[in-house]
Amino acid sequence: MTMDRRTLLKNLGVAGGIGALAGCVGVQEQGETDSSGGDSNGGGSSGGSGNESGSDSTESSGPAGTAKAWYALSDTELPTREENIEAFNNESKHTIEGADISDMRKKTTSAIPAGQGPKTFEWAHDLAGDYLDRGFIVGRGDSLNVNLDQFTGTAAEAAQFDGNVVGLPHTAETVALVYNTDIVDEAPETVADMQSVMDEFHDPGNNKYGMGMPFADPYFLSAWAHAFGGYYFDSSKEDMLGVDNQETIRGIQFAVDNFVPYMPNDPAYEPQASAFAEGNAAFAINGPWYLNTLNEKGVNYEVVKLPKPEGGEPRPYTGITLWYFSKSMENDDAGTAAAQEFIEWYVTNEDIQQQAAEETGSIPVLKSVAEGGDLPANVQGFSNAVAQGYPMPADPMMNQVWDPVKAALTKGFNGQSVEQAMKTAAEEIRSNWE
Known part of the structure; x- marks a missing residue:
């Protein structure tokens, strides 16, 4: 479940709309095609002015190297990525050969073990545990010229698994509250504030609703499942599975009681x-x-962090996009030097992150940009929501959690006992683990 869902969210990018949920969006099959061409006037064209790592890409020691970098981007994101790569290649002795890849999981799991994969690839952090266990990625924490303190705490945490720094982060994603400014006068700070508006507006007989939230997806519900101390899964706890603990059940019940009455009848x-x-x-x-869908529809909206429930704090799952250190980076050759220099340059380049925020709504994780006060208002709203939450579990055991919880949430939405539904889900998960 998790990889299907993460593939969906990654491929949606900023170009994704409601109708795009049936398949991948804007990801073009280019195989191994070099996509490093294009104008060099993109976000990276100002060079390393945003690079705080202290490394100078034009004066690094050792021979020049060439490295493949794989990514899966929407049509709106791809030109800027190509410009960024060309900018790096122009100012470094090294060369990055970029390729836009469809079906990243399938390609990486087949190519990397065969020694034909990239030196680095870009994807969400929650496959780190599975890929590290299978030897597809490696830890390079001892060789970095970048301090993880340069990134937000959530991003720094997501870049590590089982004591290994498996990649470096550059963007985040999570869910936040979006409100229609033609209906709502000001951003609500609490769920009670929301309810006062929803009570007034909600009129399903006339196709008017207080809110819309994909209730059956554990990712979207995570903020409320975690709001009172609950958790789906936490490998640091003695009881890793928290699906059926009372705090988690309380959070799901809160969402059922306070949101479902104001929503369309399909979760x-x-x-x-x-x-x-x-x-x-x-x-x-x-x-x-x-x-992007809202912009196309002409909806007037603003984005803010999630409102507080009484007695709790919303804690949504966040996804962090990493440039992973692929297996071949365990060899300290010229290609590895090229890949590492590119990754460090990219993730610490303030211009790249600021441009992505302004042009594609990307949420930066470099502290100097994320906390600099210059983000577009809606990106700042999502950035504030990221600060509320914490990274999705990257442990492979989490793969068995998503589907049973989804089934339980659907039952709760449809009026069945939340407690019983979550207990049934927990039994299924534990059975699958065995």
């Missing part, structure tokens, strides 16, 4: 997202990939 993504996108809901809880 799936499309009907929930459509309600707000068509101007028929006061609030939505969704991610940055949703904004």
Whole structure:
């Protein structure tokens, strides 16, 4: 479940809309094609002015190297990436050969063991445990010229698994509160504030709803499942599975009691997202990939962090995009030097992160940009929501958690006992683990 969901969110990017949920969006099959061409006037063209690592790409020791870098981007993101790579190649003795790859998981799991994969690839952090266990990625914490303190705490945490720094982070994603400014006068600070608006606006007989939120997806519900001390999964705890503990059940029950009465009667993504996108809901809880749809629909909206429930704090799951250290980077050859220099240059380049925020709504994780006060308002709203949450588990055991919890959430949405549904999910998960 998790990789399907993460593939969906990654491929949606900022170009994804409601109708795109049936498949990948804007990802072009280019195989091993070099995509490092294009103008050099993109976000990286100002050179390393944003690079705080202290390394000078033009004066690094050792022979020049060439490295493959794989990524899967939307049509709107790809030109800027190509410009960034060309900018690096122009100012470094090294060369990065970029390739836009479809079906990243399938390609990496087949190519890397065969020694034909990239030196680095870009993907969400939650496959780190599985890939490290299978030897597809390596830790390079001892060789870095970049301090993880340069990144937000959530991003620094996501770059590590089992004591290894397996990549370096550059963007984040999570869900936040989106409100229609034609309906809502000001951003609510609490769920009670939301309810006062929803009570007034909600009129399902006339196709008006208080809010839209994909209730059946554990990712979207995570903020509330965690709001009172609950958790789905935490490998640091003696009881790693928290699906059926009372704090988690309390959080899900809170969402059932306080949100479901104001939502369309189908918990799936499309009907929930459509309600707000068509101007028929006061609030939505969704991610940055949703904004392009709202812009196309002409909805007037603002994005803010999630409101507080009484007696709790919303803690949404966050996804962090990493440049991973692929298996071949365990060899300290010229290609590895090229890949590491590129990764460090890219993730510490303030211009790249600022441009991505302004042009594609990307959420930066470099502290100097994330906390600099110059982000577009809606990106700042998502950035504030990222600060509320924590990274999704990267442990492979989490793969068995998503589907049973999804089934339990659907039951709760449809009026069945939340406690019983979550206990049933926990039994299934533990059985699958065995």
